[in-house]
Each structure stands twice: as structure tokens, then as C-alpha cells.
Amino acid sequence: MLDIKRIRERPEEIRQGLRARGADASAVDAVLALDTQRRDLLTATETRKSDRNRISKTIGERRKQGEDTADMQAQVRDLGDEISAMDERVREVEAQLEARMLMIPNIPCPHIPVGPDASGNRVVRTWGEPRTFNFQPKSHIELGEKLGIFDFARATRMTGAGFPLLVGAGSRLQRGLIQYMLDLHITEHGYTEIWPPALCNTRSMTGTGQLPKMAEDMYHLVEDDLWMIPTAEVPVTNYYREEIIDRPLPISLTAYTPCFRREAGAAGKGTRGMIRVHQFDKVEMVKFVEPATSYDVLEALTGNAEDVLQRLGLCYRVLELCSGDISFAAAKCYDLELWAPGQDGWLEVSSCSNFEDFQARRAGIRYRDSEGKVQFVHTLNGSGVALPRLVVAIIENGQQEDGSVILPPAIVPYMGGMDRITA
Known part of the structure; x- marks a missing residue:
């Protein structure tokens, strides 16, 4: 949520930020009104309350003099009724204001590229080179089914389209990658692991910015008013919801969770197999930092995600997202994309974002600065990284002409020494 004082004092800056996103700048005028x-x-309510207090004081003085105060008591009653009605009106307007504020996205960092959509994103760097093949590389779908590690037909039969089913070495690879990433973040990147719920309430979803804007994209258990998390960002960020953090910053947390999203995309090549699914696994990184450090921390956070991919020897690129492509709550975001030869394209496996104080204001997450003043923290998060696209990239990049798959050495210890998947 944006600071109402910022909107009040710098409305044109907010309008320009919304226009850069392609959002409706008239929302600023509605909020200001x-x-x-x-x-x-x-102000009017306080005036009425002051009048009531003044008259009540006069009543007390007149009673001491034995004077009649019936008319003044009637005034006090009338003012009380008027104040009650005005208080109710204040609550109504405050609810309308909050509803409007919750729908306004974060303002993009002024230093990111300005563009309407993904076409405006900028490639910051590329690591490694796409592998060249002396045979036609296959997709993970064909490879996985022949190796017996994916079973899309049974997954569709038991649940429906868009849900993965991994078998044998495929399941072990998925589990091993999760453990590999957690170990790396905990032992070398300085994160503390938590194991959060996979369901969150509406206030938590609102705190991180998924609600109310993206309600249609998530699974909602209506009877219990609980939401299946689309990312561990939600429970991990809400770890400190409505608290004043009483420990030194920065704080770095990591968590593995399953994630659930309804918006798996339209039918087509990009939605087959493991590319776009309704349920997937992800290791998340979340940081709570002092405002002055958040952009430096974003670079370090992105580096943590890159380290996961570099140790696996996978070619990837880093994109700086433009103003029209960043998420609702982000001020700046980097995407990490892996090269997938079977797709002949890049697959996003991580988004690393600085939300500044946007989420902290919505969720009430604060800290005491060096002078003891209570301030909102800056929050950041990044996928560290997302599955199953990582599995897709490993399978497609490691494929051999005979249909087997050579695994990255970094994951072999998590596979019980298995360095190749064969049929």
C-alpha cells in the first residue's frame, strides 16, 4: 500500500508512476477526493465533540448554581446523535478509501526501463552458453515419458489438466533439488529456514498484495475463507505481520512450499507438460531490511538465485523488468530465465523483487531505527528457485542421443550417487 501522505504531497509523481505501469492514473484523484x-x-466531528464537551461543562457549572439545564441537556443529546451519525459516516468513507488504496499498485523505481509489457524488458547479463547438439534435442515431455519419470496421462486422470506427476528418478530429482537449494541458502547464503502453512487467510494474502487484485487467479476455500498459497512469499512475509521486529536487520528467511495457481494459461505448446501448471514446488527467499539498503540487498538476493543455477552449470539470463511488466507489489524486479533446448526458448525460474515499504504498510511490519523511531521495513523476495521448470531445463540440457539424461554434478549427492537417468 502506498503512503497516503506521499499521494497527498506528490500526486503527480504517483500519476506518472501509474501511467508507466499502464495503470489508471485517475485512481489518484479518487483517493484524494x-x-x-x-x-x-x-474535523467536523471533532468540532461537534468539542461543542458537546463545552456544553457538558457548562451544565455542570449551572447545576452547582441550581439553574435549570434541561435545554442544554437536550442539546447534548442531539449532538451525541449527530456525532454517532458522523462517526459512522467516517467509517464508511475510511472503508471506501482503504478499498481504493488496496487496488493501487506500487510505484515503479524511477531507474527501471519504461515499457508497456515484456517487450520492454532489458537483458542485464547472460551466464553460460546454450548447449549445441549434434542431434535434434527432444522436449522434456518426450524424454520424461520414455524414461518413465513423468506420467501426464495418469495425472490428468486423477486430477485434471495442469497437475504434474513425477515417478521414480523424476520424483527423486525434484526432491533432491529442493534439498540442494535449501542447503545452499541455509549454509552458504545465511538464510533461516521456516516450514510455513500452505493455506493463508485473507489478511495475509492482502498483506503481500495478492488480494484483492488477483483473487480470480487463486484457489479459495470459501467455507473456511482460506487461500491455497500461490507462493511461499505469502506466509513467509506475513511471519512478521502486525509486529514491530525486535531483532537486528537484515533478516533472511527461506522456505520450501507447494504453490497453487489457477491461471495456468491458455492451451498451446507453452502449457503442455511441466511448463505451466496449477501446482508446483518452489524454494523462496524473503528478506526484511532497512530502507537505505534495500536496492543493494536486491542485487545480493538475485545473486543467491543465480548461484543455484551456476552450480548446476545451466545457461541462464537475467532480465530487468520494465514498468509495464513488474508485478503489482514490486518497485523493481529481475527475472532469471533458463535456456531450454527442447522448447527452443527461455523459461522463467525466478523473480527477485524489491517491494520497498509497499507490503510492509499493508501488513503492518515495522522496526525501530537507530534512533528508536518506528519505521516500516522494506521487504524483498525471490524464487530460489522454482520447480518444475528447473527440472525441465536439467532434463532437456542433459539429454543424450540415446534418450538418457546426464545430471549436473552438484545434484548427484542428492540422488544417492545417480549421475544419469536411463530408461
Whole structure:
């Protein structure tokens, strides 16, 4: 959530930021109108309360003199009724203002590229070179089914389209990658692991910015008003919801969770197999930092995600997302994409974002600065990294002409020494 004071004092800056996103800049005017209405109502209400207090004091003085105060008592009652009605109106306007504020996205960092959509993203760097083949590389779908490590037909029969089913070495690879990433983040990158719930309430989803904007993209258990998490970002960020953090910053947390998303995409090549699914696994990294450090921390966070891929020897590139492509809550974001020869394209496996104080304001996450003043933290998160696209890239890049798959050496210890998947 944006700071209402910032909107009030720098409305044109906010309008420009919304336009850069392709969002409706008139939302600023609607918010300012409601804010003015709220402030006017509060002023009028305080005036009525002051009048009531003044008259009540006079009643007390007149009673001491034995004077009749019936008319003044009637005034106090009338003012009380008026104040109650005005208080109710204030609550209504405040609810309208909050609803408007919750729908306004974060303002992009002024230093990111300006563009309408993914076409405006900038390639920052590429690591490694796409592997060249002396045979036509196959897709993970064909490879996985022949190796017996994926079973898309049974997954569709037991649940429906868009849900993966891994078998044997495929399942072991998925589990091994999760453990590999957690070990790396915990032992070398300085994160503390947590094991959070896979369901969160509406307040938590609102705190990180998934609600109310993206309700249609998530699975909602209506009877319990709980949401299946689309990312571990939600429970991990909400770890400190409505708290003043009482420990030194920065704080680095990591978690593995299953993730659930309804918006798996339209039918087509990109939605077959393991590329776009409704359920997937992910290791997440979340940081709580002082505002002055957050952009330096974003670079380090992105480096943590890159380290996962470099140790696996996978070719990837880093994109700086433009203003029209960053997520609702982000001020700046890097995407990491792996080269997948069977797709003849790049697959996003990580988004690393700085949210500044946007999530902290929504979730009420604060800290005490060096002077003891309570401030909102800056929050950051990044996929460290997402599965099953990582599995796709490993399978497609490691494929051999005979259909077997050679595994990256870094994952072999997590496979019980298995360095190749064969039929």
C-alpha cells in the first residue's frame, strides 16, 4: 500500500508512476477526493465533540448554581446523535478509501526501463552458453515419458489438466533439488529456514498484495475463507505481520512450499507438460531490511538465485523488468530465465523483487531505527528457485542421443550417487 501522505504531497509523481505501469492514473484523484472527505468529516466531528464537551461543562457549572439545564441537556443529546451519525459516516468513507488504496499498485523505481509489457524488458547479463547438439534435442515431455519419470496421462486422470506427476528418478530429482537449494541458502547464503502453512487467510494474502487484485487467479476455500498459497512469499512475509521486529536487520528467511495457481494459461505448446501448471514446488527467499539498503540487498538476493543455477552449470539470463511488466507489489524486479533446448526458448525460474515499504504498510511490519523511531521495513523476495521448470531445463540440457539424461554434478549427492537417468 502506498503512503497516503506521499499521494497527498506528490500526486503527480504517483500519476506518472501509474501511467508507466499502464495503470489508471485517475485512481489518484479518487483517493484524494475520499481523503479530503474523510479529513473534513473528522474535523467536523471533532468540532461537534468539542461543542458537546463545552456544553457538558457548562451544565455542570449551572447545576452547582441550581439553574435549570434541561435545554442544554437536550442539546447534548442531539449532538451525541449527530456525532454517532458522523462517526459512522467516517467509517464508511475510511472503508471506501482503504478499498481504493488496496487496488493501487506500487510505484515503479524511477531507474527501471519504461515499457508497456515484456517487450520492454532489458537483458542485464547472460551466464553460460546454450548447449549445441549434434542431434535434434527432444522436449522434456518426450524424454520424461520414455524414461518413465513423468506420467501426464495418469495425472490428468486423477486430477485434471495442469497437475504434474513425477515417478521414480523424476520424483527423486525434484526432491533432491529442493534439498540442494535449501542447503545452499541455509549454509552458504545465511538464510533461516521456516516450514510455513500452505493455506493463508485473507489478511495475509492482502498483506503481500495478492488480494484483492488477483483473487480470480487463486484457489479459495470459501467455507473456511482460506487461500491455497500461490507462493511461499505469502506466509513467509506475513511471519512478521502486525509486529514491530525486535531483532537486528537484515533478516533472511527461506522456505520450501507447494504453490497453487489457477491461471495456468491458455492451451498451446507453452502449457503442455511441466511448463505451466496449477501446482508446483518452489524454494523462496524473503528478506526484511532497512530502507537505505534495500536496492543493494536486491542485487545480493538475485545473486543467491543465480548461484543455484551456476552450480548446476545451466545457461541462464537475467532480465530487468520494465514498468509495464513488474508485478503489482514490486518497485523493481529481475527475472532469471533458463535456456531450454527442447522448447527452443527461455523459461522463467525466478523473480527477485524489491517491494520497498509497499507490503510492509499493508501488513503492518515495522522496526525501530537507530534512533528508536518506528519505521516500516522494506521487504524483498525471490524464487530460489522454482520447480518444475528447473527440472525441465536439467532434463532437456542433459539429454543424450540415446534418450538418457546426464545430471549436473552438484545434484548427484542428492540422488544417492545417480549421475544419469536411463530408461
